[in-house]
Amino acid sequence: MVPVAALRAVPLPKTPRAFSCACGRPIFFRNSQCLACQRPLGYAATRGSLLALEAAPARAGKGAWREAGVPVRRAPRYARCANLDSAAACNWLLDAEEVAAGFTLCRCCRLTRTVPDLSQPDAGVWWCRIEEAKRRLVSSLIGLGLPVKSRSEDAAHGLAFDLLLSPPGGPAVITGHADGIITLDASEADDARREARRGQLREPYRTLLGHLRHETGHYYWQLLVEPSPWLEHFRSLFGDERQDYAAALQRHYAEGAPADWGQRFVSAYASAHPWEDWAETWAHYLHLADTLDTARSFGLDGERVELSYERFGPDVIAGGDDPDVQGFLALINSWMELTGVLNELSRSMGVADFYPFVLSVPAVRKLHLVHRVIRGAA
Template sequence: MRLYKCDISGMPLYFDSHSSVGANNAPVGFAPDTLTAHRLEEVGDGLFKIPGRPIKRWRYCANAPFDGSNWLVEADDPNPFAIPARYNRATPNTDSPEGINRFHKLGAAQRHLFYSILRFGLPCPGRREDAQTGLVFDFLEDKVGEDGTLIPAITAHENGLISLRAAEADDAVRESVRISMGEPYRTLLGHFRHEMGHFYFAQLVEKNHMLDEARMLFGDERKDYAEALKQNYEQGPPSDWQERFISTYASCHPSEDFAECWAHYFHIVDTLESVKSFGMSLEPLRHRSLDAELEFDPYASTSAEELVEVWVPISIALNTFQRSMGQRDMYPFVMPPPVVKKLDFINRLIARSRHNRKRARPAKSKN
């Protein structure tokens, strides 16, 4: 994630900033056309302008009072919602402080997800463009059975529909699930990125000639899914899973392997952009193999090897910082060579998609 600065004071602004401390707490908004955060100037009627860009007028996303969005919408856009919120179908119940708090956390993770989608230039057709498999989100509430038993909502993907359990926005709920599932890592943003991996397998892999290569790396996604999960829960992961997979869940089925690798690729690239924004580099004493200096744009990397070479020492440092604070490792995963090859496939897949979209754009008029 990039680090921004106030247009007036020059002080730092962050992706989710709502005001600029250096400009007397003036409002801040995120412009999706440039993927940049700006201190705003009010022009009346709930509209704003960005310093240095006097032509356009902006307003906040209509969901801002409910999900805390700082994303902007052009004033003349008939759709009152910012890009991430346009994909929502079912949202949390906001009749209570608990519901609003959940929506804030879900919305923040969703906007972070869409930053990367837009940064990569990935196609993201919704249900208006593709009524059968276009992207749509349902944030689902848990239900209570007739006997009073809690029936948790399920986080899943099916034909472009991503359902997320709203209760996992509650730290206590998510942590209890993480422990019961024996997972080293579980976050809302991780859920979003994982489920989007399923979506993009259908969008980018199934529809092009890279499907055969995907099956060589991840396995055949046509393998019986229910039987694979049953076997995983009854017998556990294969004994050598750490030599071939990024997580135990990735080992249960080729589709989950791809989705897990997709999520981790997003984790790595986005964190490395933060590292670059803060000018971080590593040169630990007598450990030259852990030197790390990021001199390229992670969102335009030439290979996964290039990313991993920097990511490994950075992740070791971040884990060490966490341990110094008595916290769990921030990134409790290792990357064997087969996983790096899978990440490289995803890197090439995204690069190909970006290239194809640029080629498909109509030429701009010279007039």
């Protein structure tokens, strides 16, 4: 007999990752063409769906597309992002409202304020890799209901990315965030360089997507936490962010993380300063939310995994004023069980653990605050 637990429906993902072409074959988030039938594909961010496309009737305008297989009268019109044929190779769509507003770049590409100097060797390849990671990030932010607007659409609170390369013999680019502007050293897209830096800094994990998730944590802290009642909750869990930030980072790089950092933080770097603790915790939340969404899109959920862990209970949550405590606990426990299996699969391939972290109770409490802030924003 099939266990009752195995008959439970897998929770619906907030950002689906499994799609099918009009021809019935599977297609994937970053595809711009079906490999089976050669149909063009495009990602409709507001729908969270990868669509098989066909040219819209001529009266819809030049370059207009619609979803294949949908009756003409019901099919919304789309335009493909102008970066489709650039080095960024963007497969996102613009809806009719965006086209009417005069946009030619999609919602994700509009966030990039500065592209790398394409005259430098490999810059085009690196830009492509960064934008690929950014599309993954932005689709998750939209799926979670977070505000995502470019600087051109919201001059006061919008988000922008400057993807920079150090000029030959010039000063190094520093990855970071300042008042809604995220600067990324585009050479992080070079796998060998990034791995060398990971080794030098003794980090268990360093990826483009991780960088982007971390830096958006700083942005959303400034947007959603600093001017809100969440600030006092933040200080009670993460500490007082008013302590000297530059001095804290200097001390961290000189002395390293405290020996017991694993009992209080999601990563060693999180121990440097409350802002970095928040950004690392935010990134971890996006890691688990998107990975679970991907797993659930393909019918897999942590609760179906036959692996017995001691599950986190309501006693680990600080404060009893959250009506969604059980939803958060289901999320975090599914994550722990799923990553336990994924780590074993990684080991069976002889590669590093898929998730090289252990979550302590204080770290789970911090993740819970991130969860509440995101739900409140949505």
